[in-house]
Amino acid sequence: MEYVLSLAPLFIKMAIVVGILLLLPLPLTWLERKIAAHIQQRPGPMRVGWHGLLQPLADAIKLLTKEDHIPAQADRMLFAIAPVVALVPPFLVFVAIPFGEPVQIFGTTVTLSLADLNVGLLFILAASGIGVFGTILAGWASNSKYAVLGSLRSIAQMISYEIPMGFSVIGVVMLANSMQLSQIVAAQEGLWNIVVQPIGFFVFFVAGLAEAQRIPFDLPEAEGDLGAGYHTEYSGIRFSLFMLAEYLVLVFLAFLNVLLFFGGWLGGPAFLPPFLWLFIKVGFFIWVFMWLRFTFPRYRYDQLMTIGWKVLLPLSLLNILVSGFLML
Amino acid sequence: MARTGVKQSSWIGRVFFADLLAGLRLTLGYMMSKTVTHHYPDHEKWVPYQRHRGHHFMNTNEAGEVNCVACGLCSKICPCNCITVIPFENDQGDRRPKVFDIDLARCLYCGLCEDACPADAIKLGQEYEVSTTNRATLKVHLEDLIAAPRKSEDGGDIKPAKLDSAGSQHSILRPESDAGRDWWSRVRRD
Numbered sequence A: 001m002e003y004v005l006s007l008a009p010l011f012i013k014m015a016i017v018v019g020i021l022l023l024l025p026l027p028l029t030w031l032e033r034k035i036a037a038h039i040q041q042r043p044g045p046m047r048v049g050w051h052g053l054l055q056p057l058a059d060a061i062k063l064l065t066k067e068d069h070i071p072a073q074a075d076r077m078l079f080a081i082a083p084v085v086a087l088v089p090p091f092l093v094f095v096a097i098p099f100g101e102p103v104q105i106f107g108t109t110v111t112l113s114l115a116d117l118n119v120g121l122l123f124i125l126a127a128s129g130i131g132v133f134g135t136i137l138a139g140w141a142s143n144s145k146y147a148v149l150g151s152l153r154s155i156a157q158m159i160s161y162e163i164p165m166g167f168s169v170i171g172v173v174m175l176a177n178s179m180q181l182s183q184i185v186a187a188q189e190g191l192w193n194i195v196v197q198p199i200g201f202f203v204f205f206v207a208g209l210a211e212a213q214r215i216p217f218d219l220p221e222a223e224g225d226l227g228a229g230y231h232t233e234y235s236g237i238r239f240s241l242f243m244l245a246e247y248l249v250l251v252f253l254a255f256l257n258v259l260l261f262f263g264g265w266l267g268g269p270a271f272l273p274p275f276l277w278l279f280i281k282v283g284f285f286i287w288v289f290m291w292l293r294f295t296f297p298r299y300r301y302d303q304l305m306t307i308g309w310k311v312l313l314p315l316s317l318l319n320i321l322v323s324g325f326l327m328l
Numbered sequence B: 001m002a003r004t005g006v007k008q009s010s011w012i013g014r015v016f017f018a019d020l021l022a023g024l025r026l027t028l029g030y031m032m033s034k035t036v037t038h039h040y041p042d043h044e045k046w047v048p049y050q051r052h053r054g055h056h057f058m059n060t061n062e063a064g065e066v067n068c069v070a071c072g073l074c075s076k077i078c079p080c081n082c083i084t085v086i087p088f089e090n091d092q093g094d095r096r097p098k099v100f101d102i103d104l105a106r107c108l109y110c111g112l113c114e115d116a117c118p119a120d121a122i123k124l125g126q127e128y129e130v131s132t133t134n135r136a137t138l139k140v141h142l143e144d145l146i147a148a149p150r151k152s153e154d155g156g157d158i159k160p161a162k163l164d165s166a167g168s169q170h171s172i173l174r175p176e177s178d179a180g181r182d183w184w185s186r187v188r189r190d
C-alpha cells in the first residue's frame, strides 16, 4: 500500500503530461494556420467558433471519420506500426524534461518532472533519434515512389544533422558539468547559455529544425515536389498520428532550446510562477518556428547535406574547442 | 523597404545571413499588418465602382415610359445571344418593346448591349448577387428591368453589411450605413 501511494503522484503527473500532449496539437494547428494567414495578409479560419478557434476540432472530426486506406501490395504490418513508431519517441522525450523546480503542494514536495534523469540530455537525443524510424518505415511500407523518396531523404537528413546536433550541446554540458537538465538550467543562474554559447545555439537551432522536419528542411514531406513525402499514402487516423508526432517534436525542440540556452524557468518576473515563465518562452520558440516556416523556401537535397557537413559540423567542433579553451 | 540592404558581394552579409534576416523582417512586417480579406458575407460587402458591370436595368423617361425603341441592336451585338426583343407600336405611335427578355444564365456581363444602345435604355449596374438554385428565375423580363435599382451614387469601398435572407430567395446583403472603408489603403505595395 505504501508503495502504491508513493507511485500515485507519478501516475497523476503522467496522466497530466500525456493528456496535455495529446491535446496540444489542436491549438497548435490553429496557431499555425493563423500565423500562415497573417503573414499572407489573410485572417485564416474565421467561421468555426470565435476567430476559428473550433476549427481544429472540426478538422479532427473530419480526420477521424475518413476512410483508413492501405495501398495495394503495401507491407501491411509495417504500414500499421509506422505511425506509432513515429509517435512514441516524442512522448518518451517528455519523460526527461523538467518543467520547473520542485514545489510544495499540501506539505509534500512534488518534482515538476516525470524523471529527472542524470543522463537526461543523452536520453532525449537518443529517444528523439528513434522518431526517424517512423518516417523510414512509413516510406518503405507504402509501396509508393513518393513515399520512398521521402524516407530516403529523411535518412540522409538524419545522418547529416544528428551529429552536429549532438556536438552542439557538448558546450552546454561542459558548462554545467552535468547532463541532467535541471542541473543545466541551474547552471544558467545569472547568465543564460545563449550569451556564452551563441554558436552552439545556432547549430542546435538549425539542426533542430532539420530534426523536426520543418521548413526550410522539410525534405521528407516536401508537399511541393513529393506529394506529401513519407505520409503520401496515409489517411484518416494514421495520418493524424503523424501530424501529432510532428507537432510534439516541434514542442519538445522548443523546450530543449529554452532549457539548454535560454535559462529554462529562470529569470522570469517575480509574480509569474516559474513553469509559466518557461511555457511563455517555449511558446515564443514555437512562434519562431512557425514564422520561419512561412518565410523560407525549402532547401534542396544537396544543399541540405552541404549545410550539415560543411557548415554545421565544423561550427559545432569549433564551438567545443573554444568552450574547452575558455574553461581552462 | 525590407528587400534592400543585401549585397550579393558582401561576404559579411552572407556569414550573418543578412538575406535570411531581411526575409524574416519582411514577413514579420506582414504578420503585424492588417489583413486585406473582405469579411463577406458575414460583416462586410464590397460595393463596386460605378463603372462595374453588374445587374441589368432599363431606364425610363419622365413620362414613365421605357427609353427603349426596340431597335434590336443590343440583341444583335450580344455575343451570347441572350437578349430577346419583340417590338410593337403603342397608342402614341411610338415603337416600344413588347417583349424584352435577358437570359442572365448566358450573359457574360460584357456590357456591349449598353454600348450599342442608341436610346440610353439598357444599362448595367452594381448589383452582383444573382446566384440562385432555380434557373428559371435567371430569365429577367421588361418589368424586372424597369423595377431594378439604378446605379448607386457611391461605390468602390467596403461597407458593413449582413446577410438578409428574409422575403427573398436570394440572400442579399444590404449595406447598413454609408460609412465605407477604403480597401486599397490596407494593401501593402513594398
Ligand code: SF4
Binding pocket: B074, B077, B078, B079, B080, B081, B082, B083, B102, B106, B107, B108, B109, B110, B111, B112, B113, B114
Ligand atoms: S452584357 Fe453582354 S452578354 Fe450580357 S446581355 Fe449585354 S451584350 Fe449580352
Ligand code: SF4
Binding pocket: B067, B068, B069, B070, B071, B072, B073, B074, B075, B085, B113, B116, B117, B118, B119, B120, B121, B122
Ligand atoms: S435596349 Fe437599346 S439597343 Fe436594345 S432594343 Fe432597346 S433601344 Fe435598342
